[in-house]
Amino acid sequence: MASGERQADEPGRSQAWARVLWDSVARLSPLSLVSNPVMFIVELMFFVVVAMAVDPAAFSPLSSTADVTFYVEVAAILLVTVWFSTLSDALAEQQARNTASSLRRLESEVLSKKLVREDWTEKVVPTPSSALRRGDVVRLDKGDLVPIDAEVLEGIAMLDESLVTGESAPVRKAPGDVLIGGSTVVSDTMVARVTVDPEESYINKMIKMVEAAKRPKTPNEQAVTVVLIGLTAIFTIVIASLAGLSVVLGLGGDLSVMIALYVCLLPTTIGALLPAIGLSGMSRLYRRKVVAKSGKAIEAAGDADVILLDKTGTITVGNRQAVEFVPVGGHTAREVGEAAFLSSWYDDTAEGRSVVRLAYEKGLIPKELNSLSKSKVYEFSATTRTSGVLLASTGSFALPKSGKEMDKGGRISRKHADSVADLVPSGDVEVIKGAPDAVKAIAPSTEESDGVAESISLEGGTPMAVVRDGRLLGFIRLKDTLKPGIKEKIVAVKTMGIRPVMITGDQPLTAKSIAKEVGIDEYVPQAKPADKYGVVQSEQAQSRIVAMIGDGTNDAPALAVADIGLAMNSGTEPAKEAANMVDLESNPAKVIEVVMLGKQLLMTRGAVTAFSIANDVAKYFAIVPVLFASAYPALERLNILGLGLHTAVLSALIFNAVIIPLLIPLAMRGVSFKPADTMTLFLRNTLIYGAGGVVAPFVGIKAIDVLISLVHP
């Protein structure tokens, strides 16, 4: 299967490259460049220089050199500059298409057997359920899932509709009967006709957006575009005035050199890469299996001031684990442990399993063990909020050799065995466990027991009372276990100046202790899911940008108002619709990654902008000395780079063009960064891309100039 896929990919890859190339060339059309003002002007200048090459005399006196070879060279570099820009666009789109299609594969889809009639034979075409349309005919064999609602055409079969209707007995279906999507064929084969169009799934709609060629600009992209247009306007005034002065004062400047200066000064680097940066930011998010409703959502994520984190599932693994048996009222830890063992024997929750495992590991094996086989089980109920067993008669068990085996595959191993002889039978025993206040009705608490329970809470645990025959023996100390890596993530979040707030249903004391353990300063205890809405609103009232995660329908209102709402794919449909992002892997801690990605996107855009503008310093010094070289040879003294008189312009232009593809990887990957506070990030990026942007072209242009003079001595 894997090798087959790879084989299928090979022609796909070369096709993809061909498409990238074709897209990049097709986009050279001035019409499709209109949305990118900087590149549009560069192309316009290309046409002007081409015209100069065709008829230099028409541009007199601004074609003083009348050097057609030079004009052709300048024109060629200008065209390549624009092409580099369209290439980066096409590459980013290819990348986005790839991530989108990989996402689509992730969506659980049923592959159905669509029947296609060709000539006189019928052919089976594997088709994903989402691609089926009303009227399509599908074949259903034994074991197949009905992809979508359909009507039986021929054949009689038994179907299991339990997943859909809850009815466990298979149902017989004959021609004319209706098949429900999601049911399974248990026996035989039939042919059916699809009766509905598959509704486009929500996720699908989101994925489609990234593939759309016309992506709306985000507010930040719009603002950056405004800056680029503004700078373009300023340099247009500057160059037009220079050309005018050259004519009026008879300075003998050549228009091609002025155009070269113009294009070099224009923010071509950021102008070329701006669309790619935005799209790649989205692709990076998609690669982490998160889909966003808009690019705006990712930018907002970078601005997050507050992140609301659900304790369960985000900070802790979601299940509390028993860590200690604490006796009260003169009882021993052994008594508590043995009673806890009994009470949890039939409790298959993670908590219950952890109790049995702890008791077993501590060697607290109750002598009443044999009686468990014939005991009455009190399931946990919402009214009593307790669970337990009533041991009645005798029996025997063989215990596995280790605690690990006890808790195997999520179920307690309860193998019966008669070989264990030294376990004695016993009479009726009732063991109950539950929250301290829930067992009060059965076993009155004492001052001492209340104190113990509170101290367990204080230390971050959850006390669970163990009662045997109406006597409170003590407590099981249950403790939350932190998710691996969550502490580091919280540290990173705080370093970035973002406030994590923990939302939990726990008692204040427990909440406080967990928050402290994981390094969170703010928490909202005893919160119901609906309380998140209030928290989001109160933070927003203080002009803070709030990020949150949610899965339940209860979370929908909060997700809708939060600036960054990340819904879990496992969550309810309303939650997903209200959120502006959905995590297909349903990992709540991913909200932190999303925030980091948002920051990375903004930083990348800023870094390339700053780099692009800082580049201008060197370009002035490369071109201005030769601008009016014929009239004012003295200006040559400004040539601090020592560039060749004839090669300086080409060197600067080539650098200006080549820097675009060199930065494509940066644009697509994003600037790398370690979590740090805003000013540290700013300092680091300013040094690398700002100061680096000033220095790099001095080095680059000089190097290119040396190379050119080697080729053209």
Added chain:
Amino acid sequence: MITILDAAYVVAILGGSILAAKAIAPYIAKIYTHGPSRLDRFLDPVENGVYRLIGVDVHRGMGWKEYFLSGLLVNLVQMAIAFVILTFQGELPLNPQGFSGVRWDLALNTVISIGTNTNLQHYNGETTLSYLSQMSAIQFLQFTSAATGICMGVAMIRCLLAGSKDLGNFYVDFVRSLTRLLIPFCLVAAVVLVALGVPQSLNGYQTISTVTGASQMILIGPIASLVSIMQLGTNGGGYFGANSAYPFQNPSPVSDVFEICLMLLLPTALIFVFGEMLGPEKKREYRPILVAAYSLFAIDLAIGFIPTTTLGPGMETRFGGFFSAFWTVVTTAVTTGSVNASLYAMHPFVILAAFMGMLIQATPGGKGVGLMYMIMFIIITVFVVGLMSGRTPEYLGMKITARDVKLVMVAFLIHPLVILVPTLVAFASGAAAQIGVSMNASGFTQVLYEFTSAASNNGSDFFGASANTPFWNISTAIVIFVGRYAPIAILLAMGGSMIGRKRSPEVGLKTDSLLFSGVLVASILILVVLTFFPFLAVGPILQYLHGQANFLG
């Protein structure tokens, strides 16, 4: 290069000015926050009288449009009055020298120039204007234009304050600027100037006998009062054509230093006022403005001081090369435009430094307006580099929107537009050749300087009365008018939209940090100075490369 003693002078003068500015800032802030003052007892009745007279509701705040238009209207009315006085000065009293009325185009240029705090003078005051014109038209406009500039700057500050509901009331700000700031400060300054030997008299020409026994006619007049507002209000329009190079405007090195301090005082004080008005929590935000303004100023000075040992033939020898260069850099850095030595005599580097001051307009720039320009640069810089901190750009907690950026870019664009296009037109139309400007680097420098000075509302120039032709009068009047009001209107429009905008309590990019100040300086140098680099290259830089130490010839 300069001597250690010279450097000590610079540090002492700048340090003294900054300290004095810091000292008076709380008082100035109170004028606009209406804080209690001991002067209330005397001034409240006067001001309330004025408000009643012009029918102003003191408590009614204005939006940006109304505030700006009120200022513009007040200025236009005052210019119109001054225009009438200048045109008919021949028939009006206080004209002992018997000057006739001023030609319409010169009158227009003069009222717009003085009324916008530019003070580009295409006339020699001593041979053109009567006492009445000097005192009412010129001096009156110098007060009101300075007050207008301060009001606009204060309105801009109010836009940036959290909790502002409007920009304030222009008329109230205007009246209080005059009664509590300009008039009392000028009074003190004038008294000091008189003590330093500047004349203040209405007696016209004085006939005195010289030591050799011959008799000589000299002109004196209400000079001290004019000099005080011209320097303090960063106007720069002198009583005499030769401005502060003339002994009666600037009799001694002491008066020279005093006048330099006067020029620096209010523009610098307004930076501190910004901090005062922002309140204790955000007070430090004045720092990047102060640091950037004075760092750029220091760069200007460094460039200007490179050649002080080589005095040109026309150099004013009373103050020496150092003080002449120092003055020139200061007067362009704060857009005053008064001169203490002829620009023709200056080394190209001094001119280059002067250009930088006028192109940036915020080092620290004209009072009020310089602050606005610096805020404009901050918004551009925050936007361009702020993204690198990983957040969408914010200033004072406010998100910078695409509209803010658009307005800032347009305001920024006006400067090159109104400098470069008219320069081109002046050469293309032959207007430059007409007044004897040569078609070479020196000539180009002079024309570029004229329009740069006009656009940045500076007022210093090479031409003086020789540019008193319709082309130069009208073209510079247009450039001055657009260069003054368009950026103010646009920046106030941006500021107006910031009133009531959400302010994040979290701080992303710390704009009050030294790091940001450094980035701000770099971005101003790249975005502003380098934009004009090709023109400076064929102007003063080429002159230097050609070995023309000065502009004579």
